[in-house]
Amino acid sequence: MSKDPKWKSSGGKMSDEQAAAYWKGNVTIIGSLLAVWFVVSFVTSYLLAGPFNNIPLGNVPLSFWMAQQGGIFVYVILIFTYAKLMDNLDKKFDVHE
Amino acid sequence: MEVTAVEIWTWVLVILSFSGYLYIGYSARVRDTKGFYVAGQGVPPMANGAATAADWMSAASFISMSGLISSMGFDGAIYLLGWTGGYVLLALLLAPYLRKFGKYTVPDFVGDRYYSSTARVVAAVSAVFISMTYVAGQMRGVGVVFSRFLGLDVAWGVVVGMVIVSFFAVLGGMKGITWTQVAQYGVLIIAFLIPAIAISLQLTGNPIPQLGLIFSDIVPRLNAIQVDLGFKEYTEPFRTRSMIDVIFITLALMCGTAGLPHVIVRFYTVPNVRGARYSAGWALLFISFLYLTAPAVAVFARYNLIDSLHGKSLEEVRQINWVSSWEATGLLKFDDKDGDGIIELKPVAAESEIVIDNDIIVLATPEVANLPAFVIGLVAAGGLAAALSTASGLLLVVSSSVAHDIYFRLINPQADEQRQLLVGRGVIFLAVLAAGYFGINPPGFVAEIVAFAFGLAAAIFFPIILLGIFDKRTNSQGAIAGMLTGLIFTASMIIMMRSVPLLGTETAIISDVFGISAQGIGVVGMILNFAVTFVVSHLTPPPPAHIQELVENVRNPLGAGAAGGH
Numbered sequence: 001m002s003k004d005p006k007w008k009s010s011g012g013k014m015s016d017e018q019a020a021a022y023w024k025g026n027v028t029i030i031g032s033l034l035a036v037w038f039v040v041s042f043v044t045s046y047l048l049a050g051p052f053n054n055i056p057l058g059n060v061p062l063s064f065w066m067a068q069q070g071g072i073f074v075y076v077i078l079i080f081t082y083a084k085l086m087d088n089l090d091k092k093f094d095v096h097e
Numbered sequence: 098m099e100v101t102a103v104e105i106w107t108w109v110l111v112i113l114s115f116s117g118y119l120y121i122g123y124s125a126r127v128r129d130t131k132g133f134y135v136a137g138q139g140v141p142p143m144a145n146g147a148a149t150a151a152d153w154m155s156a157a158s159f160i161s162m163s164g165l166i167s168s169m170g171f172d173g174a175i176y177l178l179g180w181t182g183g184y185v186l187l188a189l190l191l192a193p194y195l196r197k198f199g200k201y202t203v204p205d206f207v208g209d210r211y212y213s214s215t216a217r218v219v220a221a222v223s224a225v226f227i228s229m230t231y232v233a234g235q236m237r238g239v240g241v242v243f244s245r246f247l248g249l250d251v252a253w254g255v256v257v258g259m260v261i262v263s264f265f266a267v268l269g270g271m272k273g274i275t276w277t278q279v280a281q282y283g284v285l286i287i288a289f290l291i292p293a294i295a296i297s298l299q300l301t302g303n304p305i306p307q308l309g310l311i312f313s314d315i316v317p318r319l320n321a322i323q324v325d326l327g328f329k330e331y332t333e334p335f336r337t338r339s340m341i342d343v344i345f346i347t348l349a350l351m352c353g354t355a356g357l358p359h360v361i362v363r364f365y366t367v368p369n370v371r372g373a374r375y376s377a378g379w380a381l382l383f384i385s386f387l388y389l390t391a392p393a394v395a396v397f398a399r400y401n402l403i404d405s406l407h408g409k410s411l412e413e414v415r416q417i418n419w420v421s422s423w424e425a426t427g428l429l430k431f432d433d434k435d436g437d438g439i440i441e442l443k444p445v446a447a448e449s450e451i452v453i454d455n456d457i458i459v460l461a462t463p464e465v466a467n468l469p470a471f472v473i474g475l476v477a478a479g480g481l482a483a484a485l486s487t488a489s490g491l492l493l494v495v496s497s498s499v500a501h502d503i504y505f506r507l508i509n510p511q512a513d514e515q516r517q518l519l520v521g522r523g524v525i526f527l528a529v530l531a532a533g534y535f536g537i538n539p540p541g542f543v544a545e546i547v548a549f550a551f552g553l554a555a556a557i558f559f560p561i562i563l564l565g566i567f568d569k570r571t572n573s574q575g576a577i578a579g580m581l582t583g584l585i586f587t588a589s590m591i592i593m594m595r596s597v598p599l600l601g602t603e604t605a606i607i608s609d610v611f612g613i614s615a616q617g618i619g620v621v622g623m624i625l626n627f628a629v630t631f632v633v634s635h636l637t638p639p640p641p642a643h644i645q646e647l648v649e650n651v652r653n654p655l656g657a658g659a660a661g662g663h
Contacts, residue, residue: 022652030190041178041347042347045178046344049335057311059311060311061332063171063332064332064334065311068166068174068392069307071178072178075182075184075185075381079381082189083375083378095653095654095655097371097654
C-alpha cells in the first residue's frame with residue numbers, strides 16, 4: 001500500500017540538492033523559533049522566576065506576568081512568524097501554492 | 098415547582114444553541130469517507146482554527162481551569178503554558194507534514210511511515226484508549242451542567258448530550274463536527290468573556306481583564322490579604338510544587354497536546370500545507386482569548402470570594418443571594434469549627450472554615466458580579482458547548498481508528514465506500530453509548546486517567562511522529578520498540594504513583610521520581626521512547642527506499658491537495 005504511485009506523482013519538482021537546501025532552511029527557521037519558545041517557556045517563566053519576582057510590571061511581578069500572560073502572547077506570535085517565514089521560503093524554492 | 102428567571106433563560110439559550118448545532122449538523126451531512134473523516138479537506142484555515150479551539154477547550158478548560166489557577170496562584174502556569182505552548186510544537190514540527198501526508202488518521206501515518214501493521218495497531222489502540230477516557234469526562238461535564246443549572250438529573254443530562262452528539266457526529270462526520278465546533282467556539286467564548294469583562298470592570302474599573310490585572314492594585318491587594326490570612330503571596334512561584342516538577346508537568350502537557358490524536362487530525366481538514374501552518378496560528382489565537390482571560394478571572398474571583406466571605410458571621414454571608422444558592426449545591430461549604438460565630442479561610446485545609454470547590458470560580462462569577470439572569474444561562478450554554486465540541490472530536494477519532502485503521506486497513510481492505518461509511522457511523526454510535534454509560538456511572542478514577550491521557554500521548558505519539566518526519570533513518574523496529582517503551586513505562590509509573598485511587602493501596606507504591614510527580618512522568622517516558630527508537634533504529638537495517646521517498650514527499654509542501662484523494 002505504501003508503494004502507492006501517488007508518492008511519486010504528487011509533490012513539487014525540486015532536484016535533490018534543492019530539496020536538501022529547502023529542508024535545511026526549514027530546519028534552521030524551526031530551530032531559531034524553538035529557541036525562543038524554550039526561553040519563554042522555561043527560562044523567563046520558571047528558571048528566572050526568583051529574580052523576576054522582584055521586578056514589577058505595572059502592579060504585578062514580572063515572573064507572574066511572563067508565566068500567566070506573556071508566554072501565551074509570544075506563542076501566538078511564534079506560530080504566525082513561522083507561517084510567514086515559510087511562505088517566503090516556499091516562494092524562494094518555488095514550491096508555494 | 099417555582100421556575101426562576103435563571104432557569105427560563107438557561108432553557109431558552111440551551112434550546113436555541115442546541116437547535117443551531119442540529120441544523121448545522123444536518124446541513125453538513127456527508128456521503129463519502131473523505132467528508133466523514135477529514136471534512137473533504139476543504140475547511141478554510143481560520144474556520145479550522147476556531148473548530149480546533151473548540152475541539153481543544155473541554156469542559157475542564159471552561160469550567161474548572163480558572164478555579165484551579167485561583168487556588169494554585171503562580172503555579173497555575175503549568176496549565177496556561179502547558180496547554181498553549183504545545184501548539185508551537187504542533188505548528189512547527191507536526192501539523193504541516195501530517196497535512197501533506199494527507200491520509201485520514203494518526204495511526205495511518207504511523208502505519209504507513211513504519212510500514213507495519215503492528216505499529217498501526219499499537220497506534221490505533223492507543224488513540225482509542227486516550228480518546229475514550231477523555232470523552233467520558235466530557236459527557237459527565239454535560240450532565241453536571243444540566244443538573245446544576247436546571248435541576249435535571251445528571252443521567253438525563255448525559256442522555257440529552259448523547260442524543261445531540263450522535264445526531265451531528267453520526268450524520269455529518271468530520272464535516273458536521275467541524276462546522277458545529279465553529280458555532281460552539283462562538284458560544285463558549287462569548288459566555289466566558291462577558292462575565293470576565295463585567296467582573297473586571299467592577300473590581301478594577303478596566304473593562305479589559307488583562308489590563309485591569311496589571312494596572313489596578315488588585316494583585317497587591319490580593320497578595321496582602323493572602324499574607325494576612327497566613328497563606329503565601331498569590332504570585333509567589335513554586336508554592337504548591339517544586340520547580341523541577343513544574344517544568345516537567347508543563348513539558349508533559351505541551352508534548353501531550355501536540356500528540357493528542359483529536360487535535361492533530363483537525364489539521365488534516367485544511368486544503369493545503371500553508372493552510373495547516375496558518376490554521377495552527379488561528380487556533381492558538383482563538384484559544385488565547387480564553388487562556389489569557391482565565392488567570393485574570395482567577396485573581397478577581399479569589400479576591401472577591403475572600404473579601405465577601407472571610408471574617409463575616411454565618412448569618413451575614415448567608416444573606417448574600419449567591420452564597421445561599423451555591424451552598425445548596427454543596428460546592429461552597431461553611432463550618433464554624435472554633436464556634437466563635439465568625440467563618441474564616443485558613444491555609445490548612447483541616448482548619449479552614451470555608452471550603453470552595455474549584456468549579457465555582459467560573460460558574461458563580463456572573464452571580465457574584467450581579468449580572469442579569471440571561472448571562473448565567475449563557476454560561477451554562479457555554480459550558481455545554483465546550484463539553485460537546487470536545488466530545489464530538491474525540492468520538493470521531495475513536496470511529497476513524499476502529500473503522501478506518503483497524504477494519505478497513507487490516508480486516509477488510511476490499512470494503513467499498515458505502516460499507517466503510519456504515520461501519521464508521523456504527524462505531525461512532527457505539528462509542529457515544531459507551532461514553533454515555535461511563536458518564537452516568539463514572540469509575541472513581543476517571544479524573545486520574547484524563548489527566549494522564551496527556552502523559553501517554555506525549556510518551557507514545559510525539560516522539561515517533563517527530564522522528565518519522567525529521568529522521569529518515571528511523572525504522573519500523575525502532576518505532577515499535579520506542580512506542581512500547583513509552584507506553585509501558587508511563588502507564589506502569591502512573592499506576593504505581595497513583596496506586597491509592599487506582600489500586601486501592603494505602604500509600605503510593607512510588608511517590609515520585611527525582612521530584613517529578615505522576616503528571617510530569619510522561620516526559621520521562623517520552624525521553625525513553627526517543628532514546629530507544631533512535632538506538633534500535635541504528636542497530637537494525639534502514640527503512641526501504643520507498644519509505645525514504647515518502648519522508649522526502651511529506652517535507653515538500655507542494656501537491657497536498659492531490660495526496661489525500663483515494
